[in-house]
Amino acid sequence: MxxxxxxxxxxxxxxxxxxxxxxxxxxxxxxxxxxxxxxxxxxxxxxxxxxxxxxxxxxxxxxxxxxxxxxxxxxxxxxxxxxxxxxxxxxxxxxxxxxxxxxxxxxxxxxxxxxxxxxxxxxxxxxxxxxxxxxxxxxxxxxxxxxxxxxxxxxxxxxxxxxxxxxxxxxxxxxxxxxxxxxxxxxxxxxxxxxxxxxxxxxxxxxxxxxxxxxxxxxxxxxxxxxxIDNFVRQAGPALELPELGPVANAYTAYILAAFREARPDLDINSVLTPEGLAAAERAETVCVRPLTDELADLNPAAFFSAPLSSIPGMADALYEYMGTxxxxxxxxxxxxxxxxxxxxxxxxxxxxxxxxxxxxxxxxxxxxxx
Missing domain, CATH: 3.40.50.1820 (Alpha/Beta hydrolase fold, catalytic domain)
Structure with missing residues (x-):
C-alpha cells in the first residue's frame, strides 16, 4: 500500500x-x-x-x-x-x-x-x-x-x-x-x-x-x-423558469422548501405554496430522492407556488443566511x-x-x- x-x-x-x-x-x-x-x-x-x-x-x-x-x-x-x-x-x-x-x-x-x-x-x-x-x-x-x-x-x-x-x-x-x-x-x-x-x-x-x-x-x-443557489431560489414563484434539469428538479425544490421552512418557521413559507407545493414539501420530509422524483414527475416547480417567494419580507437575506455560498x-x-x-x-x-x-x-x- x-x-x-x-x-x-x-x-x-x-x-x-x-x-x-x-x-x-x-x-x-x-x-x-x-x-x-x-x-x-x-x-x-x-x-x-x-x-x-x-x-x-x-x-x-x-x-x-x-x-x-x-x-x-x-x-x-x-x-x-x-x-x-x-x-x-x-x-x-x-x-x-x-x-x-x-x-x-x-x-x-x-x-x-x-x-x-x-x-x-x-x-x-x-x-x-x-x-x-x-x-x-x-x-x-x-x-x-x-x-x-x-x-x-x-x-x-x-x-x-x-x-x-x-x-x-x-x-x-x-x-x-x-x-x-x-x-x-x-x-x-x-x-x-x-x-x-x-x-x-x-x-x-x-x-x-x-x-x-x-x-x-x-x-x-x-x-x-x-x-x-440562494440567488436562484429567491426567484421562485408561479412564473419560475428553469433550465432543463428533468423531473429531479421537482424533488430538489421540494427538499429546499421542506428544509427551509423547518429552519425558518417565522417566515411562513406555507403561505406562498399551492396545495401541490404543500403536499410535495410534506412528502419531501420522508421520501428519498429517487421515489420522490418519480412521485412528482408530472409537476413542475412553478406549480408549487401561489405567490413569489420574494413576496415574503426579508426573504433574500434569510436565503443567503441559510444557503449562501x-x-x-x-x-x-x-x-x-x-x-x-x-x-x-x-x-x-x-x-x-x-x-x-x-x-x-x-x-x-x-x-x-x-x-
Missing amino acids: RILKPIQVLSALIFAAALLIPPTLAHAATLNWSGLDARFYDGPIPPPGTTIESVPLDPALSLTGAGPAYRVLYSTVDQHDQPAVSTGAVFLPPGPAPEGGFPVIAWAHGTVGLGDDCTPSALPRSPRDDEYLSHWLNQGYAVVASDYAGLGTPGLMSYLNSVTTAHGVVDSVIAAHDMGLPLSPEWAIVGQSQGGGAAVASARWATEFSAGTRLDYRGVVATGTPAN PSTGFDRPLFLGVGLLDRDVPPASTLAFYDQLVANNQNVTLRIYPE
Whole structure:
C-alpha cells in the first residue's frame, strides 16, 4: 500500500475528481443500523465533535477497499444553533497505519433525501461511490463520511444549509479522531452535488470549527457544486423558469422548501405554496430522492407556488443566511470540477462561483469536463 505525502493530498484528489461528476441517487434497500439505531436518541449531548458511541459497521455496508469500518454517533450543532447528534461511517485502509496515522478524507455525500430511510451509513454505497472511495483507501487514506444531522438522528436534515452542514462535516472528522483510531491530523474534504456545497462550506469554516483540536486541514475538491443557489431560489414563484434539469428538479425544490421552512418557521413559507407545493414539501420530509422524483414527475416547480417567494419580507437575506455560498475567507486551496452535461446542477452556477473566487483572490483551480 502506497502512502502519499501530506503535501500531495490535494494533487491526488484533483487527479480523480472527474470520477465524481455523475449524480448519485439513493436506492431502495433495507436499512441496517449495524446495531446503532440513533433515530430516537434522547441522551446527553457532549461538546461538538465528541464520539458518543461507535460500533463495527456491518460488512454488508462497508467499502470494497476498506479494512476496519465503523458506524459512529457523534455530537454537532443543528440549524437552530442547538446541540445535536449525527451519525456517519469511518473506513480505514487494510493493513497497519503508517507512522503518524492515516491521513483523512472527509466525504460529503450528495442528495439522497431528508428522511431516515435515506441514511447513507445504514445503506449499501452505490457502485460508483464504492469504487471512488475505495480508490482513496487503496492509496492509504481513511474516509470519514457524515450522514448529516437529521438523517438517522432526531430532527430534519437541513438540506443545503451551509453552516449546519459545515458543522456536521468538520465535527465528523473531529469525532473520528476521538475514537482512538490511528489517524493523522492531516485531512482534506471531497464532495459532490449537495456534498459539493457542503464541502465548500466546510472548507470555509474547517479551520475555525476545528480550532483547538490540532487537526491540520489541507484543501477541498468540490464537483457539481450548487453555488449561489440562494440567488436562484429567491426567484421562485408561479412564473419560475428553469433550465432543463428533468423531473429531479421537482424533488430538489421540494427538499429546499421542506428544509427551509423547518429552519425558518417565522417566515411562513406555507403561505406562498399551492396545495401541490404543500403536499410535495410534506412528502419531501420522508421520501428519498429517487421515489420522490418519480412521485412528482408530472409537476413542475412553478406549480408549487401561489405567490413569489420574494413576496415574503426579508426573504433574500434569510436565503443567503441559510444557503449562501461563501466566496472569501478560504485558508487552503480549492478545486472545482464542472461537468458541462450535468443535469442536476447548472454548470453556469459553478462557473460564476469560480469567477467570484478569482475576483476575491482565493486559491482556486477550475477543471471543466465536457462530457
